[in-house]
Amino acid sequence: MEFEESLAEGATLDDVEVFIRAAIEGERNRVATLANISAILNQYLSRINWVGFYLVLPGRDHLVLGPFQGLVACTRIPIGQGVVGKAVEQAKTLVVANVLEFPGHIACDSRSRSEIVVPIRSGGAVVAALDVDAPERDRFHTPETVLVERVAGLLGQNWNLMTDS
Ligand code: SME
Numbered sequence: 001m002e003f004e005e006s007l008a009e010g011a012t013l014d015d016v017e018v019f020i021r022a023a024i025e026g027e028r029n030r031v032a033t034l035a036n037i038s039a040i041l042n043q044y045l046s047r048i049n050w051v052g053f054y055l056v057l058p059g060r061d062h063l064v065l066g067p068f069q070g071l072v073a074c075t076r077i078p079i080g081q082g083v084v085g086k087a088v089e090q091a092k093t094l095v096v097a098n099v100l101e102f103p104g105h106i107a108c109d110s111r112s113r114s115e116i117v118v119p120i121r122s123g124g125a126v127v128a129a130l131d132v133d134a135p136e137r138d139r140f141h142t143p144e145t146v147l148v149e150r151v152a153g154l155l156g157q158n159w160n161l162m163t164d165s
Pocket of ligand 1: 077085105108115
């Protein structure tokens, strides 16, 4: 399948990157920026049911829910558990074709069947994870991985420039 079919509204990967960069450059507040980025990804990434962030809490053993689009989600995920917790523990992208076969998968939305989680790194440490879930199996391939990793990379580069105020 062509990647453009997997994006909504006739968008291209470059279009989405432009919107993401504008969201980062246009606002310094971290929550506001992450909220708009989850909305951009939800608007342009087709056939998904959840997209959002889990944030690392310094010195704690679990992640806390950040801005997202989708159904009500699990608020805390232990590092090392579920797809999100494993991606953060291993500091690497995880693409799961069928979450029902992933040991310890945490089902927040029972419609989810496939998932991609990309850690966000800043200053050598994982500071958050970007999680996208789809209701169909095997939804995420190389083009989606490229997009989500690009977004995570841009956020990581700008993480310490973003503020709470
Ligand atoms: N499925 C994820 C949990 C997060 S959500 O589905 C929003 C996991 O197993 O880590």
